[in-house]
Amino acid sequence: MTAELVRGQNHPLPEVRLEIRVSAGTPIVAGATLGDEHGRVHGVEWVAHPGAPTLPGIEVPKQAAADHRLAVDLDALTPSVHRVTVLLALPSGSGGPARFGAVAAPFVAVTGLDGTEVASYTITDLEPESAVVALELYRRQGVWKVRAVGQGYAGGLAELLADQGLPQAQQLAGTIQEAVAQGLARSVAAPPPRLPDADRPRQTAAPAQGPDQTHGGTAPQGLTGSTTPQQGHQPTSPYGTTPPYGSPHDATRPDHTSAQHGGPAPADPSTGAQPAAPTTGGPVNYTHPGRQTTAPPPPPPTAPPAQPGQPARPVAGDATGWSMEERLYNQVWGMFEDLARTTAAYRSAVDFAESRMEQELDKVLSDPRSRVSGQGDAAREAARARHAQLVDQAREALDRDLVQLRAEAEVVEPALPPAFASWDNPVWHGYRTPMEIPMALRLGDLHLPESEGVRIPMLVRLPLERGLWIDSGRSGSGDVLADSDELRRLALDTAVALAARLLAVYPPGEFAVHVVDAAGAGSSALAPLTRAGVLAAPPAAGAAGVSEVLGRLTQRVDLVQMAVRGGAADALPPGFDTAEQLLIVNDFPHGFDDRAVTQLRYLADEGPAVGVHLMMVADRQEAAAYGPLLDPLWRSLMRLTPTPDDHLADPWVGHAWTYEPSSVPPGSRVMQDVLARVAEARRSWNR
Structure with a gap:
């Protein structure tokens, strides 16, 4: 990994x-x-x-x-x-x-x-x-x-x-x-110079080669992992190399961090081809594991020329990459970085204006003569006026950048493939089961307080490198009006939507979902998955069901680890399911004894490396009875919330990003329709 x-x-x-x-x-x-x-x-x-x-x-x-x-x-x-x-x-x-x-x-x-x-x-x-x-x-x-x-x-x-x-x-x-x-x-x-309006590279042509340089393999069709931006984004837009926030980090709870890391990013670049001998240069090969290597597609269309003095009009896919999927991925990461940078510049300018005004006011107040004269009042007014001027200038620059980002989001969002798209994107209405695993998955949206109108898709690399924890407890400002039962329902709805998205973006037979619902409290929210017949088995209930599912997945991790470490992957038992596995645990810790908790921790730590992933729907406060035993488990998972919450921070500038889950629009049947097509594709694949 x-x-x-x-x-x-x-x-x-x-x-x-x-x-x-x-x-x-x-x-x-x-x-x-x-x-x-x-x-x-x-x-x-x-x-x-x-x-x-x-x-x-x-x-x-x-x-x-x-x-x-x-x-x-x-x-x-x-x-x-x-x-x-x-x-x-x-x-x-x-x-x-x-x-x-x-x-x-x-x-x-x-x-x-x-x-x-x-x-x-x-x-x-x-x-x-x-x-x-x-x-x-x-x-x-x-x-x-x-x-x-x-x-x-x-x-x-x-x-x-x-x-x-x-x-x-x-x-x-x-x-x-x-x-x-x-x-x-x-x-x-x-690469050619940056576009002045975007301040980051948007060229898409394949890298040039010098006479002494060769590719280590055939040019890849798709990108990688930690280099997609990991190799795709780079600051001054790290989109070109690795996601800056591969995944954001939990800002309010230091024991919860996310991975990528997204970010960014960073995206694992792998060529998939055995080089004949070490080379002395040549472009990095960004092939996603398992992708076929083909000649790079033609570059995306360039933006039409703008009017003199106006920024260039944005174009979807206007970023570096071997495929349109990679270019859109890198472009999204570029938008994230641009928003982080322009907001950081604005906050820095405001802080400077505040500090300067305080220094000027302190200077006025330190002179007894100015405190009681009209000269002091004039100096205070001048300091406040300079403060307002600096803040207004900073806000003007921020608003100018936000206008450009909104325009870019308006053209990028409709062009996103299903794995990157929100549930209200029309691309889902033309959904077809994929033939390849995509580079990344959309977990939700991110935004900052200064830019409420700009939402950046939160993308994480596939396959998942960390499990997910959907917080069903009160977490922040977004859920003050929701009671505990409503939060639990919203959390499980979020988990179901993410599981449906994972099932939809994997080829048939390459992803399986298991559910543990010990108390049976989530039957209503789980109905889209159970009715469509896309679960590997009915949701497990009671202590016996919990023990059976955890024992089976733990044994699977053990078998694959032994096969990989022994270099005998072909020695797995006949009929062994090689698909990636996702375990959804609802209403934890109900129905879990100490042995089950230990198995859960084992799956969280060792499972992702061998294709077993964990998604927990839980309220940490309710699980606090286990004491420090669960701390390693919480730290190993990426925390998400069913309502907007500002718990994610990127390591670049330390912004606290507000996360919003990607929810199915009220009354929409898009998720049910997609799951029905997934189930049909699975039946055809199993014949």
């Missing part, structure tokens, strides 16, 4: 022969340093760079490029090497950007030689830095791990190398930049 790392996080490496893929959207330099057990680089012979690209166990590209592949063989490193540090830098004297804050956030992925992604990291929060330590592979107690670093250096390569203890840092930095300058004519071209 792909690990989407944040700064400082580490992850074990399952193999020693690896590729490190870099996507930056603009030509950059990639290199690596070898360090001892203390991380110290002993000399220039411990640095792989474009002028000396090969060292024992490491090979780096020979030129600047927008996309890189570095080959690593950890077993081939000399015994004195305990750390491999991957560094990125902007070429000097090339006429290009001089700081990482002016380019898209670089995306880095560690993959196996078969393209399977192990870990990924989007390097955000860079501003004046022109060189950065992206990540490091380090050996601890005989085990190799990868750590996301993201340490930037405004002094460039010389400062970076000096920080690693290299005595000849200044001279080597000059040598590297000279080698890069000689190869710039052959480097991968950067």
